[in-house]
């Protein structure tokens with residue numbers, strides 16, 4: 170295997186006197202989508218935040234492009250990394266266009282209207298949405314705008330924290346399909362957090378299963394149904410008939 | 413003497429307004445940065461807010477009195493009056509700056525940090541615009557109360573409409589008292605209305 174784009178080297182994270190992540194070893198290859206699967210509280214969000222230096226490991230190293238997040242300038246690393254969360258975190262006082270143009274703007278570059286239209290088009294939003302405020306969008310449209318914003322800086326790494334978690338099943342299915350189509354085109358390296366096994370199987374090249382801060386399974390998505398650990402069995406049982 | 417009353421009222425109203433403007437402007441220049449600082453230093457929050465609260469509870473006449481013997485800022489005159497008025501203006505602005513910034517949605521702040529904003533950018537692009545309405549509400553409270561408190565400033569030679577009120581009390585002249593009190597009330601209403609209007613324009 171070539172040098173991984175992102176690597177967790179025996180990473181632990183402690184908070185509140187306990188280990189929230191316990192000696193995690195993970196590698197994400199260039200262009201690969203790794204799904205972090207796990208039940209609520211298993212440490213998925215914590216792991217994601219270690220990848221763009223929102224958190225620093227208590228032990229071990231998180232390597233991005235061969236460099237530890239301790240060595241990276243955190244601001245620089247974050248500007249090269251797209252991040253989408255469930256509530257998108259679109260700035261409510263800025264229009265969708267301004268939100269999408271925010272990363273270029275904070276880097277001191279001019280936000281290019283042409284490019285913003287292109288990004289909205291890429292995520293399936295009509296150009297006139299650029300002038301709207303986030304509260305004038307539906308949940309699904311907001312998530313699309315959030316993805317457009319994450320793509321604006323042409324990041325090499327994308328982090329998704331249950332971006333479709335709050336959507337109705339139909340819209341969710343639609344966005345999952347578009348995510349796949351987009352990934353076919355862009356071939357970004359991505360970590361996608363979810364607690365939905367179906368979503369994990371549809372979107373992931375690999376699935377890493379977290380349980381109480383420990384990595385229980387790390388396999389190709391197609392192989393997950395043969396995983397035999399207790400937590401994997403619990404997930405397979407919960408989604409039996411669905412997958 | 414009655415002839416000059418109208419022009420006296422006008423002159424003292426101008427003086428009064430100037431006192432209020434200078435005190436509130438200085439209050440904003442001190443309290444907004446201090447409030448921002450407190451959002452970054454949690455351990456300083458309780459003590460600084462307590463200090464501002466204590467100042468607020470000192471009766472204004474007593475505070476003016478306390479300041480008179482203080483070197484440099486004290487003495488009889490505008491300086492003492494201004495220092496006291498600024499001290500009173502601090503608390504509402506400080507408290508609202510803090511509350512406004514702390515009320516910014518955690519998801520919004522986190523995604524701003526995650527996209528690579530520096531702390532200064534976070535403040536300028538996210539926190540201050542979203543807190544602007546709350547901060548302005550604090551400024552409005554400070555301005556309106558300062559109009560009232562400033563009438564007492566006349567007791568230490570601060571001038572303003574309080575001059576008429578104190579003279580009216582001393583000579584038991586109701587007309588003089590009203591000539592000071594009514595314009596002060598009008599001033600307070602005008603400032604309240606004006607700032608309220610600006611505040612309304614921030615309603616997003």
Ligand SMILES: Nc1ncnc2c1ncn2[C@@H]1O[C@H](COP(=O)(O)OP(=O)(O)OP(=O)(O)O)[C@@H](O)[C@H]1O
Nearest residue numbers: 184185189207208209210211212213214215216364
């Ligand atoms: N700063 C912190 N201090 C103490 N405990 C924390 C802290 N951050 C997270 N935790 C705890 O760590 C555990 C893992 O949190 P995390 O947010 O990573 O879970 P998650 O897998 O993303 O869950 P969910 O699916 O509900 O979002 C939880 O039990 C949480 O309460």
Ligand SMILES: [Mg+2]
Nearest residue numbers: 213214215330
């Ligand atoms: Mg989470």
